[in-house]
Amino acid sequence: MSFNQPNSTKNIHKLSIAPMMDCTDKHFRMIMRKISSKALLYTEMIVAQSLIYTNKKENFLNFNNEEHPISIQFGGDDPLILKEAARMAQDWGYDEINFNVGCPSPRVCSGNFGASLMKDPEKVAKCINSLKNNCNLPVTIKHRIGVDNDDSFMHLNNFVRCIANAGADRFTVHARKAILKGLNPKQNRTIPPLKYDVVKKLKKINPDLLIEINGGFTDIDESLEALNDFDGVMIGRSVYKHPLRWSDIDQKIYKIKTKAKSASQIIFSLIPYIERHLSNGGESWDICKHLINLVEGIPKAKIWRSQISNKSIKKELDIEYLIKLTTRLEEMGY
């Protein structure tokens, strides 16, 4: 049975928070959801094969109800395994599935998935097709503008057209190529130059496709400008390191008439969540390791950060102490 969606039901997400391993877990996503009610959130990449064979599926799949809209990102290269993964994603209540062929990690590429798959568009098409035909969720793809010597515009355009024919609903293009030999994943996020013009051309000659730009965006105004050329903007490192810089996403990107939240308002709004996590046996550091980035730019932020970190790492952070510190932030006007 095919579950393909008509084009009219495609969701346009103007801004999304990039999938980032070891960063965009459900706790960070909760923080981001307090910052923006609308941005699309992504899970970290989940290797489809690991998901299928584990008997602890909930560790991979659980998320908080408040996180919607949320996209689950899969890595893999086996259509049969992806078929099972798609069904699980739908059953678990995700809003969208994203397929990752942009990751240059040697560990990922040695399994013949991630960025190396861009060299084999037919295989990627089969994967997208399998995801698409086994759920009724939008299926999107995240990729680079090229890999190694397969970096001509013709290659990119052929890749995108082939994947569009397989049913992909949106293309998130990290505007750099990946260099699989010689650069590690971190270098692959900085050394190959960003080429927004290439992605602009891609959108221009494929106006029928939804194309989201990714790579190097550092503030909301830049993102707003990018929306003149692209259907969406995906933000990674800047939002993780400087979440408060993005506190008016709802106002500026989505034109919602609310006030941007302060750091203390965001932390106070998370207190019930943190309490729940602690009472379920979780550690405060699970959440606080992300929360400490919120105090950026605040006088004496270093002290606040070390107070939270020290107590939290030693497992001595209780809610009363967190409220006390946050009240101090609020009194200082933050």
Ligand SMILES: Cc1cc2nc3c(=O)[nH]c(=O)nc-3n(C[C@H](O)[C@H](O)[C@H](O)COP(=O)(O)O)c2cc1C
């Ligand atoms: C720590 C870290 C982990 C990442 N993990 C993933 C991942 O799991 N899946 C993925 O598609 N991209 C991953 N990326 C790449 C980002 O999604 C994004 O494409 C890249 O950082 C460029 O966007 P930016 O300049 O806004 O950060 C990761 C990036 C970082 C910094």
